[in-house]
Amino acid sequence: MxxxxxxxxxxxxxxxxxxxxxxxxxxxxxxxxxxxxxxxxxxxxxxxxxxxxxxxxxxxxxxxxxxxxxxxxxxxxxxxxxxxxxxxxxxxxxxxxxxxxxxxxxxxxxxxxxxLQNRVLRHVSEAFSEDPLRVFRVAQFYARFSDLGFTIAPETLNLMGKMTESGDLRSLSGERVLAELQKALNCPTPWPFFLALRQCGALKQWFPELDALFGVPQPQYYHPEVDTAVHVSMALAIACTEQLPEAVRFAVLCHDLGKGLTDPNDWPHHRGHERLGLAPINALSERLRVPKAWQKLALVVAEWHSHVHRIHDLSPETIMELLTALDVWRKPELGEQFMQACQCDYRGRSGFTNKAYQHIDLLRQLINATQQVDVQAVIADGFAGKAISEEVARRRLGVIQNLCSPT
Missing domain, CATH: 3.30.460.10 (Beta Polymerase, domain 2)
Known part of the structure; x- marks a missing residue:
């Protein structure tokens, strides 16, 4: 032995x-x-x-x-x-x-x-093609070792492409692909994972919503990097550098999926991309069987992240709607993760990587202030039944109005 x-x-x-x-x-x-x-x-x-x-x-x-x-x-x-x-x-x-x-x-x-010396990822034998999961494993290793200068051998990438074309990747379960995605999301630089999958065609099969973002332009005034996929890669890099939770990283990955569905005649503008992004997030989440908490955060980030960028111009009623969507009074951690994702979106742009995102300061102040509205005090004031929640909402809106009123 x-x-x-x-x-x-x-x-x-x-x-x-x-x-x-x-x-x-x-x-x-x-x-x-x-x-x-x-x-x-x-x-x-x-x-x-x-x-x-x-x-x-x-x-x-x-x-x-x-x-x-x-x-x-x-x-x-x-x-x-x-x-x-x-x-x-x-x-x-x-x-x-x-x-x-x-x-x-x-x-x-x-x-x-x-x-190892030449920094090359190369398959051992043709038996590599017998296991479709290996396409995602190679992509994951590419992300893990990209900082060390590793590349994928051309013959291995070619074999990965043939495996994708054969349709064998469709036999994989969402859970198995998700496991490789999680490993990639926990790399310091996860974007090579998606680039490798795109090179062999697997991204279009398993992440078509993300694949659709490549080459989609954005207004250069707001996004000097222009390409939507490049922006997502930069925002995701911020999330990983800051070692934010996996749920936040997934939300950042998905936050602009709606831009792949806007009318090309309107490009580089993407009016309504926030709500357009909800359907592809649901589709991707179901395909990969992601945790429900990930899906929920990704949805709220996609729908509301643009509002935070112009929070100083929002009406108190819209801010109240945002805080309600975040459910910050029952689930404060959701609000915190939402703000983390928004900050990644803001900083994930050319020239903005190290800039402070001051909009978050006002949002956090609004959340903290409205959390001070005491439900028990409302009940003590004689409100009962449905009137309790209505009065709580009215008082919270009053707090928002006071904080947002011009001085």
């Missing part, structure tokens, strides 16, 4: 990146031997075991043969005579197909070290 450190742990160690999780490969063992040694078995498709003390994963060396569609349609052979080289051959990228033996020897039959 031999064990090897494999996968991301070896890759990151060679890149000088801190290793977070360790995965081990076991050659020459049977499930019975692993159980006898005290390991706990997990997984149904093939034997993976947890170390009795460290809880690290130990997987038996295996080969895979395609037996159906999708990323789960495989027959696995994990016989004791499967070699480390055979196991590495089934992996996605050469940089993930390097093993470290117990004596410190590197097993690298597919040139992973050379590709």
């Amino acid at each position: 031999q064990k090897y450190l494999v996968g991301g742990a070896v890759r990151d160690q060679l890149l000088g990146i801190a290793v977070k999780d360790k995965d081990w490969l076991v050659v020459g063992a049977t499930p019975e031997q692993m159980l006898k040694a005290g390991f706990r078995q997990v997984g149904k498709d093939f034997p993976v075991f947890l170390h009795p003390k460290t809880n690290e994963e130990f997987a038996l060396a295996r080969t895979e043969k395609r037996s159906g569609s999708g990323h789960t349609g495989f027959i696995c052979d994990f016989a004791p005579d499967v070699t480390v080289e055979q196991d590495l051959c089934r992996r996605d990228l050469t940089i993930n197909a390097i093993a470290l033996a117990e004596d410190g020897t590197l097993v690298d039959p597919y040139g992973g070290q050379q590709d």
